[in-house]
Amino acid sequence: MNKTTIDISHDLAALARRIRGHVVRMSHDAGAAHLASSLSCIDILVALYWRFLRIEPTGADDPNRDRFIFSKGHASAALYATLAERGFFPVEQLASYGQDGSQLAEQMSPRCVPGIEAATGSLGHGLPIGVGMALSSRIQQRDYRVWVLLSDGECNEGTVWEAAMFATAHSLDNLAVIVDYNHWQATGRSDEIMALSPLRAKWEAFGFAACEVDGHDFSALNAVMRTAVESRGKPTAIIANTVKGKGVSFMEDDNNWHYRSPNDDELRAALEELGQL
Amino acid sequence: MRNAFAAELLELASADPRVVMLSGDIGNRLFDEYKSRYAERFFNCGVAEANMMGMSAGMAMCGLRPVVYTIVPFVTTRCLEQIRVDVCYHHVPVIIVGVGGGLCYAELGATHHSCEDIAFLRTLPGMAVVCPADAWEVRLALRAAMQHDGPVYIRLGKKGEPAVHTSEPKFTIGRAITLREGHNVTLISTGIMLPTTLEAADILEQSGVSTRVINMHTVKPLDESFLAEVFAQSTVVATIEEHSVIGGLGGAVAEWLSDREPLNGCMLRIGTSDTFLHEAGDQAHARRQFDLTAESIARRVGAFYNIIV
Numbered sequence: 200m201n202k203t204t205i206d207i208s209h210d211l212a213a214l215a216r217r218i219r220g221h222v223v224r225m226s227h228d229a230g231a232a233h234l235a236s237s238l239s240c241i242d243i244l245v246a247l248y249w250r251f252l253r254i255e256p257t258g259a260d261d262p263n264r265d266r267f268i269f270s271k272g273h274a275s276a277a278l279y280a281t282l283a284e285r286g287f288f289p290v291e292q293l294a295s296y297g298q299d300g301s302q303l304a305e306q307m308s309p310r311c312v313p314g315i316e317a318a319t320g321s322l323g324h325g326l327p328i329g330v331g332m333a334l335s336s337r338i339q340q341r342d343y344r345v346w347v348l349l350s351d352g353e354c355n356e357g358t359v360w361e362a363a364m365f366a367t368a369h370s371l372d373n374l375a376v377i378v379d380y381n382h383w384q385a386t387g388r389s390d391e392i393m394a395l396s397p398l399r400a401k402w403e404a405f406g407f408a409a410c411e412v413d414g415h416d417f418s419a420l421n422a423v424m425r426t427a428v429e430s431r432g433k434p435t436a437i438i439a440n441t442v443k444g445k446g447v448s449f450m451e452d453d454n455n456w457h458y459r460s461p462n463d464d465e466l467r468a469a470l471e472e473l474g475q476l
Numbered sequence: 477m478r479n480a481f482a483a484e485l486l487e488l489a490s491a492d493p494r495v496v497m498l499s500g501d502i503g504n505r506l507f508d509e510y511k512s513r514y515a516e517r518f519f520n521c522g523v524a525e526a527n528m529m530g531m532s533a534g535m536a537m538c539g540l541r542p543v544v545y546t547i548v549p550f551v552t553t554r555c556l557e558q559i560r561v562d563v564c565y566h567h568v569p570v571i572i573v574g575v576g577g578g579l580c581y582a583e584l585g586a587t588h589h590s591c592e593d594i595a596f597l598r599t600l601p602g603m604a605v606v607c608p609a610d611a612w613e614v615r616l617a618l619r620a621a622m623q624h625d626g627p628v629y630i631r632l633g634k635k636g637e638p639a640v641h642t643s644e645p646k647f648t649i650g651r652a653i654t655l656r657e658g659h660n661v662t663l664i665s666t667g668i669m670l671p672t673t674l675e676a677a678d679i680l681e682q683s684g685v686s687t688r689v690i691n692m693h694t695v696k697p698l699d700e701s702f703l704a705e706v707f708a709q710s711t712v713v714a715t716i717e718e719h720s721v722i723g724g725l726g727g728a729v730a731e732w733l734s735d736r737e738p739l740n741g742c743m744l745r746i747g748t749s750d751t752f753l754h755e756a757g758d759q760a761h762a763r764r765q766f767d768l769t770a771e772s773i774a775r776r777v778g779a780f781y782n783i784i785v
């Protein structure tokens with residue numbers, strides 16, 4: 200049992216490093232912002248796409264597929280790189296990110312590549328859409344589940360809490376929210392700009408089965424995601440404590456990388472550290 | 477109109493299991509029959525219109541046909557960004573139904589008036605904007621919207637509006653309906669101003685001005701070929717709406733006209749002026765404040781016609 204867990208983590212960690220390598224390179228090549236926001240959620244994406252989401256590249260339009268709403272659209276690079284590694288479109292296409300005429304805009308457009316469920320970028324939109332999908336699953340008597348990834352700054356938006364109240368009122372246990380709690384938003388600490396803390400208690404008060412987890416620990420993510428799948432009668436909120444800029448030591452917890460993109464030297468150093476040179 | 481909406485919705489829901497009704501905590505008793513038959517497809521979404529609109533987009537993405545309903549300002553401007561991003565950007569078939577267009581809720585104050593909604597919604601790519609004139613048209617508009625590929629906004633009055641049509645008219649989104657013929661002046665009405673417009677036409681006829689009346693129930697997409705014919709034929713073309721003269725039917729027609737070669741007809745926009753109402757009063761009172769009575773309309777159109785000729 201332990202051995203299996205370790206093996207899984209090992210694979211996932213290697214995948215996550217590769218995806219981080221793509222994302223750093225994409226930011227460098229396109230001169231695109233939001234690199235640190237992308238790096239913080241990659242382990243969560245890997246855990247979802249390789250362990251939990253019932254979505255296959257060959258069935259991106261299957262009506263029974265699980266839905267994943269990536270609500271922190273500013274970090275789209277992380278989702279693109281994950282989808283490419285998962286086989287939804289060629290990895291080579293990542294090189295077109297942010298280029299004129301490319302399908303891969305800095306913030307995704309609807310169905311721009313297979314696997315994109317909803318275009319986000321204006322914050323606070325993903326959870327209401329996800330709640331509508333979770334309700335649809337019930338109305339249509341299908342059994343797809345809906346996962347929604349929010350940023351912590353996004354929890355400033357009132358629509359997040361409108362949607363939370365509705366989800367609880369309708370006992371949407373096929374819905375799981377994951378908050379990428381990297382403790383920064385665009386220009387400051389997310390616990391200081393608005394009173395975000397105590398975040399887990401807030402979700403509990405809104406009727407969710409809420410838990411807190413290290414968002415970079417695959418074994419721990421595996422456990423709480425399993426709990427979400429097994430939840431009965433309540434939607435789940437996973438507060439994933441993460442580090443903004445995770446994986447590149449000189450970007451970690453430095454909010455300048457919300458807007459900065461790496462120069463040539465920084466790219467080389469980052470790729471070296473990630474083992475992607 | 478709202479009763480006609482509820483009745484038609486019930487029929488559509490019984491014919492199509494994809495139809496889902498979302499209400500923003502209004503319509504007390506209005507949907508009782510629907511709820512008793514299709515409880516699993518009725519959701520009171522509370523006083524949280526932005527979430528309701530986002531949810532409807534999610535449902536449409538999953539193949540359902542959501543109908544989102546509350547009072548006009550709350551189902552349009554209150555959640556405008558959700559309409560823009562979640563509904564229009566994804567081009568999903570959400571039907572937005574607003575009750576109490578224009579000054580229908582005059583008594584409740586300017587928070588409940590809606591004289592800007594057509595302007596906001598018709599700028600959104602892919603959005604159709606339909607303003608039915610009576611109960612017949614409400615039912616036909618909803619039926620047509622259900623067949624429409626993309627989002628539709630239907631702007632209702634409230635209740636007890638006089639019937640304009642004596643039988644079911646031919647109704648196509650984007651196709652204007654001629655109510656009466658005339659050759660000097662054309663009055664183009666949208667939505668619940670149609671009965672008043674017909675009265676204004678009577679007054680104009682009595683003073684010797686031959687007046688045509690058009691019901692342009694669809695503000696977007698505009699019936700452009702029909703407009704070209706109207707402006708070629710009439711000396712004066714007046715748009716009439718319970719909506720601001722900025723950006724509504726009048727704005728849409730003026731934009732269309734400004735990009736054309738010169739046509740015969742001169743245009744006059746009649747609607748609410750660029751101000752909020754601050755005093756108490758019912759819809760008739762509010763209309764008087766904005767000169768939206770049949771007499772005022774006939775007087776203004778007649779005076780404009782006399783200047784031109």
